[in-house]
Amino acid sequence: MNKINQVGRPTENKGHRDKLLIAARKLFVEYDYDKVSLRMIAKKAQVDSALIGYYFQSKFGLFMEMLKETAAPVSVQLEKAERNITIDSPEILMRTYYQVMSDNPDFPKLMFKIASMPNTDKNASFKDILAQTLRFKNTNIFSSMYEQGLLKEGTDPLCAQMSFFSMMIFPFLMPESIKSAMGIEFNSDFITKLAEQNSKLLLHGCLLDSSTGENNNDQHK
Template structure:
């Protein structure tokens, strides 16, 4: 096995680590966790396989880092949304999610697969990862919005939360055959357009914004 140099140029170290994260994400989306080997990841990343143990200690360590780092922009926006809740919170979260996932359109399928797997001794680590990424206090956004008086009268916060999650997640779970039939391509440009339209659906359907109050008072 080649000797791994722990001292190198910072930019080269970052590049190698980023290549491993990117290659791991692609392979773990395509195949089950058990079927992906360290050698396969290193080959796809075009780096020495010993670097995986250097940066991540193990395949599980790489898998955990890949999930956390890919989801990081979304979880950061979730945290911000809960710290400073206003009528733009849901829109900003949705747009952040669409932006990140349009660059990794198969990643939500991986997250959905992990979340749908019954908990066992074999996959308990995966469930812990999801718990760390999506903490309950971070995803109860609409309950917090209701407490702030930001939801219209009659809007159930739990139902609004489910509608919101459906808008966020479903576009990335649509089977390829259906996407091809109706002419959908998950690109950053399309997701930006979809995000803007879904934000309007939320605004006029659920949110008690000043703009909506003006419209209703004019009727």
């Protein structure tokens, strides 16, 4: 456990902050927000509970920071994709997402849990945090790709976006019993291979092959 110094402030240690974020992520996935106490988080992180107030002000502050920091690499790639849409944007975003979630495989379950909460005033704040963190309204890169003629003829951009999100999210929501029955060992090596194969499915199914010089701009005129 971390010690409190003589003036009542915890000794600075970034490792303790990281431990709290990791512990919070695991507990908030396993239990509803109201069921997770500061004591539970501190115990799992093996640090003094006073550190939660020191680093995050409150349980809500810790929850919000955990969401932001876990999703940060994906958010960065979303911003890049919005600024400069290319034929490689979906693959880069998917690989980044898979890489981040391979280290945090339960995080998509937490996102799904938040998004599935009943519409109440209390739950609205959690949904707002999730929306601000991942900016769902701005993630339809396929609409921009459609306008730029980067999709194969006959590809519906909204359907392509749905397929893209299904590829990204479902593997992490798939029940362990089904993975086991299919002989899937959901480790970092498998996740890397899955990202590569899903990228190829997108390329051959929805996106133009840039090596052919094919251009579909005429279909939007």
